[in-house]
Amino acid sequence: MKRAVIVGAGIAGLATALRLARDGWHPLVVERSPTRRSGGYLVNLLATGYDAAEGLGLVPALSDRALGPFTTVLVRADGRPKLTVPAAVAEAALGPRTMTVFRGDLETALYEAVRDRVEIRFGTTVSTIDSTDDRVRISLSDGTTEDADLLVGADGVHSATRTATVGPDHRVDLPYVVAAFPLAHPVTGVPESSATTFIGPGRTAAIVNLGPGRSSAFFTYRCADPARELERGPVDALRATFGDLAGGAPEAIRHLQTDPAGAYFDRVSQVDSPRWSAGRTVLLGDAAWCVTLFAGHGAALALAGADQLGTALRRHGDDVPSALADWETGLRPEVVKRQALARRGMYQYAPPSRFHVWMNDLTIRAVTLPGVRGVVRRGIERQNR
Structure with a gap:
């Protein structure tokens, strides 16, 4: 039986473990955190992400956790509504093979699918890697070697x-x-089954x-100095940047004070690795x-990447390096496209000026028009091919 060591018990790691276990591999997942995180x-x-979730057998479990469509209300800084995007509009634009879930629920579905068939060691890291043409030897922080x-x-x-593996200089902050x-x-x-969104120059809540x-x-x-913002911590940083807003944002930040460790709080980075x-x-x-x-496809790409990796490994049998090269050739064009879309998405999440905010509002208003909705949906379908 083939052995795989997977570093990381997030969506990508657990999805890979699930796919390889189903293909007869013997995966070991090691995770730095002492417990599961969400x-x-x-x-x-959507698109290949939904296809991968379906292929991995996750759709039934996720359907119970799916959030379904909801209305989005764009608001001004004082909390007054600016425009409304009904749930039906968003649902029609995205199409039927789409599912919205909380990241934690997706990780839970993956964990429940693998926990009885895959070994997972929490609080464990990789100490050394020694690779040859035939095997890779991994020394772990718990004193074992695989x-x-x-x-x-x-x-x-x-x-x-x-x-x-490829060096430290491929993260683009x-x-x-x-x-x-x-x-x-x-x-x-914030009414139930809805979201309120404030988008202003340089910020979104x-x-x-x-x-x-x-x-x-x-x-x-x-911000000019993301590292400094991270040093301040999420509560102080968010209060300084969004404390002037009315509506739900200040109350949400007060909620965060009770459990600041439960927040995902980080700089925005891309990874541009040559291999x-x-x-x-x-x-x-x-x-x-x-x-x-900003790209909105990270989880979908993780699932699709894991599923397609399993397919490549099965196709190439014992020739693992050829399988990895084949897998990357097939997936990289989609990743390059998503990264480019993310860079354009920065103008939506953090518009550089009031003019850009106005243009975003104009675009969103257009989406709510029946004649434009079909055009938007076809555009989304083309992006997801």
């Missing part, structure tokens, strides 16, 4: 596996910070209310190609 922001599974046919680095945008976190209770003023335990907050903003594999070591997910939250 994030409260929303992810969309001889494997494949090492998968699915350890995120700050990947230590990437540094050891952008002048933005993002925060996302679950809300135990809905905030005041979105509050989603889908009921108790199904609500979340998302903030992003442009995703070396010998029998391969990078997958954000470790290989982080497209950023």
